[in-house]
Amino acid sequence: MPSSKDVKPDLQELVRLSGVRMIDSGLTVATWGNISCCDRETGLMYITPSGMNYHEIVYDDINVYDLKGNLVQGHRRPSIEHDMHRGMYNARPEISACVHTHPIFSTVFSSMGENIPINLHDEAAQALGDTVRCADYCLPGTIDLASAVVRAMGEKANACLLRNHGAVCIGEDMDGAFKVSTVLEMVAEIYWRIRATGSTYIPISDENVAAMQMFVKTKYGQY
Structure with missing residues (x-):
């Protein structure tokens, strides 16, 4: 069983700084949204507190839980979405970061109850994993x-509405989760602008979507 001796202050600081990153990037406003990371070595989840100014949070305001939901360390009321974050880590063992945002264009589609397709744009095909479904x-x-x-995300998608x-966006690490968040909002804006013209997009073929996803996994970036 993990205990308070397994808590890593550098991961508390990572989540704190990621909250600042989220608010400064415009992916949310005020105290909304929430962020967590999971240390797969110890099975501990680090999550932002509820309703606090992201610029005023200090590292030990970040609560720490095990993946069964037991508090390991912390003195703040956690984000109300702590069960959602924990659910994602239990469902998707390959991920270590989860970012819940309130972005404008993505929320336009969430408020219409619509999915966002990944065959609309190269970066969507590469980063989002699968259709971005709208949860009930x-x-x-x-x-x-x-x-x-958890149902909307499924086994392959890296985001859902x-x-x-x-x-909600997930990643193998915090930078990966933020990349998904940024790409999702960019693609949502592109989709909205296409729809605003009264036009439709030309879809990328399933074969090319699969090819780009394999390229990102095996050939993109440095060794």
Whole structure:
């Protein structure tokens, strides 16, 4: 069983700084949204507190839980979406970061209950994993919402929409989760602008989507 001696202050600081990164990037406003990371070595989840100014949070405001939901260390009330984050880590063992944002264009589609296709744009095909599905509406902070997000994300997608609410993005690390968040919002804006013209997009073929995903896994970037 993990204990407080397994808590890593550098991961608390990573989550704190990521909250600042999220608010400064415009991916959310005020105190909304939440961020977590999971240390797969110890099985501990680090998550932002509820309703605090991201620029005023200090590292030990970041609560730490095990993946069964037991508090290991912390003195703040955690984000109300802690069950959602924990659910994602239990469902997707390959991920170590989860970012819940309230971005404008993604939320336009979430409020219409619409999915965002990945065959619309090269970067969507490469980063988003699968169709970005819109989860059924559930009240914020509930187990029902956590379950709906896990279902919408499935086994391959790196993002989903929360109906009338926002978006959830995941990654192998924090930079990966932020990349997904940024690409999702960019693609949502492109999709919105196409729709605003009264036009439709020309889809990328399934074969080319698969080829780009393999390219990103095996050939893109440095060794």
